[in-house]
Amino acid sequence: MSNTKEFFLSVVQRIFSNWTALRMVVEHNMGTKKMVIDFCSYMTEVMYMNEGLNVSEIANELEKYIDEQFNTELEDNSSEQVAEELLRFYRYCIESHESLAVTEFAKLSPLQKWLDMNKPAKEIQTVCAMETDSSESEKETSDDMKVVDEWTEVTRKRRR
Known part of the structure; x- marks a missing residue:
């Protein structure tokens, strides 16, 4: 894998697009799609600039960012679940497990439409108006x- 950081960013985007807490932040106008996209880049940088991070440190960083940027406090353990996934894929990338990383990436839920990077940002319509x-x-x-x-x-x- 020639550029693991770029691959990891696509993993972060896919994981974040399936994270209900972030989708709700956008749906409830507590943040924008662009802010979530910036969060993806931020977490990629955090992972690559800090060696030896563990799940709780990553989860704390996720919670801190969501609290500061979106003024939202998570009341579930979703940050730990997301942190586990991020750390798993980060290890695949830095340990050069390309085939395993690609195989596991294919098993992730697809990128959700609300965070599709190729479409212009539009307001999210809630199901119940x-x-x-x-x-x-x-x-x-x-x-x-x-x-x-x-x-x-x-x-x-x-x-x-």
């Missing part, structure tokens, strides 16, 4: 449901 009315903050939708400030309140059915 709530209808809003600027003149009313509350609308009746049925006898037992009403929309209040974009939240649907479900009440008990009335007995007749």
